Structures are given as C-alpha cells and as structure tokens.
Amino acid sequence: MYRTHNCGALRIENVGEEVTLSGWLQTSRDFGGMTFIDLRDRYGITQLVFNMDDDADLCQKARKLGREFVLKATGKVRERSNKNPNRNTGDIEIEVTALDVLNASKVPPFTIENDTDGGDDLRMKYRYLDLRREQVQNNIIFRSQLALETRKHLSGEGFIEVETPNLIKSTPEGARDFVVPSRMNPGQFYALPQSPQTFKQILMVAGLDKYFQIVKCFRDEDLRADRQPEFTQIDCEMSFVTQDEILATFERLTKHLFKSTIGVKLGDFPRMEYDEAMKLYGSDKPDIRFGMQFVEFNDVAKGHGFAVFDNAEMVVGICAEGQAESYSNKHIKELTAWMQRPQIGAKGLVYVKWNNDGSVKSSVGKFYSDEQLMTWLEKAGAKKGDMLLILSGEDEKTRKRLNELRLEMGRRMGLMKEGDFKPLWVVDFPLLEWDEESGRFHAMHHPFTSPKKEEVDRMLNGDHETMKSLKADAYDLVINGVEIGGGSIRIHDRALQSRNFDLLGFSKEEAEAQFGFLLGAFEYGAPPHGGIAFGFDRLCAVLNGQNSIRDFIAFPKNNQGRDMMIDAPSPIHDEQLEELSIDLRKQEAH
RNA sequence: AGUGCUGUAACUCAACGGCUAGAGUACCCGACUGUCUCUCGGGAAGUUGCGGGUUCAAAUCCCGUCAGCACUGCCA
Numbered sequence: 001m002y003r004t005h006n007c008g009a010l011r012i013e014n015v016g017e018e019v020t021l022s023g024w025l026q027t028s029r030d031f032g033g034m035t036f037i038d039l040r041d042r043y044g045i046t047q048l049v050f051n052m053d054d055d056a057d058l059c060q061k062a063r064k065l066g067r068e069f070v071l072k073a074t075g076k077v078r079e080r081s082n083k084n085p086n087r088n089t090g091d092i093e094i095e096v097t098a099l100d101v102l103n104a105s106k107v108p109p110f111t112i113e114n115d116t117d118g119g120d121d122l123r124m125k126y127r128y129l130d131l132r133r134e135q136v137q138n139n140i141i142f143r144s145q146l147a148l149e150t151r152k153h154l155s156g157e158g159f160i161e162v163e164t165p166n167l168i169k170s171t172p173e174g175a176r177d178f179v180v181p182s183r184m185n186p187g188q189f190y191a192l193p194q195s196p197q198t199f200k201q202i203l204m205v206a207g208l209d210k211y212f213q214i215v216k217c218f219r220d221e222d223l224r225a226d227r228q229p230e231f232t233q234i235d236c237e238m239s240f241v242t243q244d245e246i247l248a249t250f251e252r253l254t255k256h257l258f259k260s261t262i263g264v265k266l267g268d269f270p271r272m273e274y275d276e277a278m279k280l281y282g283s284d285k286p287d288i289r290f291g292m293q294f295v296e297f298n299d300v301a302k303g304h305g306f307a308v309f310d311n312a313e314m315v316v317g318i319c320a321e322g323q324a325e326s327y328s329n330k331h332i333k334e335l336t337a338w339m340q341r342p343q344i345g346a347k348g349l350v351y352v353k354w355n356n357d358g359s360v361k362s363s364v365g366k367f368y369s370d371e372q373l374m375t376w377l378e379k380a381g382a383k384k385g386d387m388l389l390i391l392s393g394e395d396e397k398t399r400k401r402l403n404e405l406r407l408e409m410g411r412r413m414g415l416m417k418e419g420d421f422k423p424l425w426v427v428d429f430p431l432l433e434w435d436e437e438s439g440r441f442h443a444m445h446h447p448f449t450s451p452k453k454e455e456v457d458r459m460l461n462g463d464h465e466t467m468k469s470l471k472a473d474a475y476d477l478v479i480n481g482v483e484i485g486g487g488s489i490r491i492h493d494r495a496l497q498s499r500n501f502d503l504l505g506f507s508k509e510e511a512e513a514q515f516g517f518l519l520g521a522f523e524y525g526a527p528p529h530g531g532i533a534f535g536f537d538r539l540c541a542v543l544n545g546q547n548s549i550r551d552f553i554a555f556p557k558n559n560q561g562r563d564m565m566i567d568a569p570s571p572i573h574d575e576q577l578e579e580l581s582i583d584l585r586k587q588e589a590h
Numbered sequence: 591a592g593u594g595c596u597g598u599a600a601c602u603c604a605a606c607g608g609c610u611a612g613a614g615u616a617c618c619c620g621a622c623u624g625u626c627u628c629u630c631g632g633g634a635a636g637u638u639g640c641g642g643g644u645u646c647a648a649a650u651c652c653c654g655u656c657a658g659c660a661c662u663g664c665c666a
Contacts, residue, residue, distance in 0.1 A: 157615035
C-alpha cells in the first residue's frame with residue numbers, strides 16, 4: 001500500500017496513529033543530527049522527521065534525497081513541539097520508521113513553488129512540473145468544477161449533452177479552418193470545427209429541443225493571451241424560444257456558476273444596445289465596473305478657430321474624476337505618447353483641467369476662453385479637480401482610441417477592482433459588417449443569424465447605409481470588459497435564409513454547395529430556434545480575475561501556436577505525405 | 591503580415607563602449623538536534639541566443655536572423 005492518508009489530511013486528532021504517506025519531496029532541512037522533509041501531494045504538505053538518535057541509517061538516507069524525489073514514508077503521527085500555523089497540517093509531523101524512494105528526480109529547472117522563478121517558456125516546456133504547483137493545479141481543478149457545475153445546471157434545466165463530429169467540412173465564412181487531409185479521399189480535406197454551429201441547428205431540426213456541449217473549437221488565426229488555436233466552448237441551442245428566454249436561461253447559468261464556484265451572488269444583468277455601447281464606450285464589450293462614459297463635444301468645440309477640431313468628424317472625450325492635480329505636464333506628455341503608439345495611433349490628446357482652486361487649464365487654452373471650456377466641463381458633468389481628456393478625428397476610429405484611453409485610465413485610477421463583477425448583455429448587434437478588403441458585406445455573427453423582425457422588409461431594398469444599420473437578434477454576454485459569449489436567434493425560414501445569402505453575396509449554387517445540408521434540413525420542418533456559446537477558458541480566467549487563459553488549460557500552446565512540450569507542429573514522414581497524396585511546395589532556400 | 595519589449599550561470603536579474611562579466615536563488619562538499627525563506631563555511635558553474643559589421647576595445651553601438659512575450663491587423 002502506498003498511502004493510508006494524503007499529505008493534507010492529518011491533524012492533531014490523528015496523533016498516535018501509524019500512517020503511510022506518498023508524495024514528492026518539496027524541500028528538506030538538514031541539521032546533521034536531525035532532518036525535516038516536507039512531503040507534498042495535491043492535497044497539501046506534511047512534515048516528516050528523521051532523528052539520528054532514533055535511527056541513524058534512516059536519517060542518513062533522508063539526508064541524501066533531492067527535490068522532487070518521489071517518496072513513501074511510514075511512521076507515527078506526533079504533535080509538534082514547534083507548530084507551524086501557516087499550514088493545515090502544521091500541528092503534527094510524522095516520526096518516520098520506514099522510507100522508500102519510489103523514484104529519484106533530476107533537479108527541476110525551476111522551483112515548484114507558488115512564486116516560481118520560471119519564465120513562461122520554461123514553464124510550458126516542462127508543463128508537467130508547472131502543473132505540480134499549487135496555483136496551476138488549483139486552476140485546473142477549478143476548471144473541472146466549472147465544467148461539472150455547468151453540466152449539473154444545464155442538465156437540471158432539461159438540456160441534453162450531444163457530441164458533434166470533429167472532422168467536418170470547410171466553409172469560407174469566418175475564421176480560417178484547420179484542415180485535415182483525407183487518406184481515403186485523395187485531394188480532399190476535412191476541417192476542424194470553428195464551432196458546432198450547423199450541427200446544433202440540425203439537432204434542433206431533429207427535435208432535441210435543448211442541446212448543450214462542452215466542446216473543443218478550432219480557429220487558425222493569430223493568437224493572444226486570451227486566444228488559443230483550440231479552445232473550449234459551452235455550446236447551447238434551444239427550440240421554440242425568444243431572445244428573452246435564451247438570455248434568461250443563460251443568465252441563470254452564469255449566476256449559478258458564479259455562486260457555486262466562487263460564492264459570488266450576481267444581481268440581474270443589465271442590457272445595452274450595441275449602438276449605445278459604441279456611443280458611450282467605443283466598444284462592443286464595455287467594462288462597466290466604472291463609468292467614464294464618452295461625452296461628445298462637436299457642438300461646443302467646433303467653429304472657434306481650432307482647425308484640428310473644426311476639421312474633425314468627431315470630438316469626443318472622457319472625464320477622469322479627481323485627476324486634474326495628479327497629471328502634470330510630464331504625465332500628460334507621457335499619456336499622449338502612449339496614445340500615439342502605432343497600436344493605438346492617436347494623433348494627439350487634448351486635456352482640460354478644472355483645478356481645485358477653480359481655475360481652468362487646457363492644452364487648447366489659446367483657442368477657447370475659460371468660459372467656453374467651462375461649458376465643456378459642464379457638459380461632461382465635471383467637478384472641481386476633474387480632468388477632461390479629448391480626442392478628435394474620424395468618428396469610429398476616434399471612439400475606438402478613446403475606448404483604449406478609457407480602459408487605461410480605468411487601470412491607472414484603480415477602477416477595475418478585483419472581485420468586482422459587472423456582467424452586461426449587449427444586444428441588437430448589426431446583422432452585417434462591411435468588409436473593406438473584399439468590398440462586400442459579411443455576417444457580423446454568422447450567416448444564419450436572424451434579422452430583427454421589423455428589419456425583414458428593409459433587407460433587400462436598402463442602400464449601403466441601410467444595410468449597415470440592419471439589426472439582428474444577436475447578443476453577447478460581457479463581464480468586466482471581456483466577451484464571455486455570444487449567440488443569436490437563427491433563421492429557420494428557407495426564404496428568409498436565401499434573402500440573407502443574397503445580401504452576403506452568395507449565389508444560389510454557392511449557398512447550396514456550402515450549406516446545402518442545413519438548407520435541406522430546414523425544408524423538413526425546422527422549429528424556430530436560437531442559441532449561445534460561452535468561451536469556457538475565458539470564463540475560467542474572468543472568474544479568477546485573470547487575463548490569460550493559458551493558466552487554465554492543462555497543455556496550452558504558445559504565441560506561435562506551438563506546443564512547447566511535445567514540440568508540435570512538426571514535419572511528417574514522406575511516406576505519410578505519399579499516403580495522403582500531398583506534395584509539399586519546396587521551401588525557398590534561406 | 592506589422593509594431594514594441596526581452597534574450598547574460600540551471601533560474602531570476604545586474605554590469606557608463608574600457609579591470610578576470612557579478613549578485614540572489616538553486617546545485618555540490620563540509621559543519622550543525624526543532625526547522626519550516628534554517629544557519630554558517632567552502633566550491634563548481636558563462637559560446638552574454640546566433641551570424642556579420644563599426645571600434646584600439648562590444649554583453650553594451652549598427653545590420654541581419656532566431657526565439658519568447660505583449661499588442662495591431664486577423665479572430666462570422
């Protein structure tokens with residue numbers, strides 16, 4: 001037997017018991033005459049004691065062991081003379097009578113501690129060592145709990161978990177597909193699903209009524225801290241539902257997950273129209289933990305001889321409360337430089353300070369009187385001590401930049417409080433989005449998204465602006481500025497679907513070739529349906545107040561989509577290529 | 591594809607263009623009977639990512655390249 005207890009189990013009540021523990025050597029403290037070993041497993045750390053006076057051979061053996069050795073120790077639990085209040089097992093120790101070295105270990109390349117000294121790349125390469133750390137292990141355990149609570153809750157609401165295939169058909173819409181060559185069908189390829197979208201709709205046609213799945217999705221796009229090439233979704237679809245019913249269902253799920261995993265009770269989620277989010281926050285995923293909403297200054301700023309504002313489509317700013325005195329010229333200059341980085345690309349940044357002594361100071365003070373600037377401050381609802389930060393330029397771009405500034409000011413002013421969760425439904429997304437590159441509209445959500453009922457008539461007779469303004473029954477759940485998930489009511493009517501394909505520039509033949517199976521299914525009595533999908537990895541991260549999803553994935557990939565541990569992707573043998581009927585293009589010689 | 595930051599001992603980092611490239615941690619050896627960041631003494635440890643250039647002299651400056659991270663594009 002390897003163990004009678006785990007390393008986090010023993011307490012003062014167990015004193016006197018004969019126990020066996022197995023685990024890893026966390027650290028040892030050798031005093032010559034006696035040696036302490038901290039034995040670790042995922043449940044905790046228990047101290048083993050060896051004493052020269054009791055058993056010299058055993059003590060000598062213990063002195064020779066290195067970090068991360070795998071040990072089995074048998075002995076008697078006894079009360080410590082010096083207790084360690086920082087540890088659950090700190091009242092007791094094991095007086096060891098028998099010790100087996102189950103396995104030796106090389107010296108690990110970084111310390112297996114909460115505050116590891118390892119960098120990201122090392123930790124990924126030696127992921128099995130990183131996963132020994134309590135924090136990372138807790139993240140993985142948390143993920144497991146979140147998945148179980150999701151299943152419990154949705155199953156309790158009558159949802160059925162259905163698996164959908166991973167080898168499916170490539171479609172041109174959306175993200176790039178990962179493709180898999182077919183050996184038995186030379187020259188043809190499967191694609192890995194970007195999401196089980198079409199399958200879940202077909203499950204609705206099939207009458208499953210309420211479907212969910214915790215499912216891997218694959219997108220071959222460039223990565224970020226919050227983006228992996230393969231990631232997990234809580235994917236759902238429901239029949240005979242309105243948007244309100246879907247939102248209510250997944251609001252219940254979200255509340256349940258917050259309550260059951262981190263004990264946070266969320267209030268009812270507010271809703272905001274997409275247009276309003278863009279107007280007030282310059283983002284379709286506003287962080288509403290703090291205000292600092294956009295204020296437009298076109299009417300008060302234009303026509304006073306300041307050419308930059310006069311020529312701008314939009315003059316818009318935010319009011320940073322209480323910041324007038326804390327931003328010196330140097331700070332403003334630094335903030336301006338931050339805004340001018342190529343990633344953001346603002347040309348300049350205008351400030352208006354309302355100092356505590358009542359005076360007004362501004363970088364555009366030459367062009368505007370104090371009285372004029374006061375009207376700006378009033379417009380923004382500013383108080384003494386506040387500071388306006390104003391950008392100008394083309395409407396959409398300027399709002400996007402101001403969004404970055406707002407978030408940065410939120411960070412600097414400490415307004416993104418840890419443990420504060422502010423969910424938000426963003427609703428009424430546009431149906432279509434203009435794609436400059438291809439010179440056509442594409443679906444903002446996906447091609448099966450239903451336009452709002454009142455938009456149907458406008459759908460075909462519209463000009464460019466009308467098309468841009470068409471609204472869909474599409475919605476996102478945003479928490480603390482992170483897009484947690486999104487969905488829509490789908491089109492279940494074949495005629496409306498064809499209309500939508502027309503708008504998207506699909507010919508009948510293309511639509512048939514790409515989505516014929518779905519359109520075919522819709523001809524056999526498709527129920528009205530809709531659904532949503534949550535980013536499971538992001539939800540894990542947000543619940544833990546973290547930005548990077550990598551720590552919640554047991555085996556994540558790096559920036560370049562490489563698995564550093566197994567070193568994938570990698571070349572394959574010529575025989576494999578041959579079998580797959582694939583000729584590689586010759587690489588240019590470097 | 592682009593922008594920025596980083597790359598020095600096993601790890602984390604330091605070193606004005608100039609002395610034998612240092613420190614902490616970890617590691618090895620020795621001492622130590624109540625530690626839990628043990629303590630003390632000693633030791634070993636370097637292709638300064640790689641290639642080229644400028645210079646009397648390069649970890650340091652320049653060019654290229656590779657890798658990691660963050661971001662922009664991209665991600666229905």
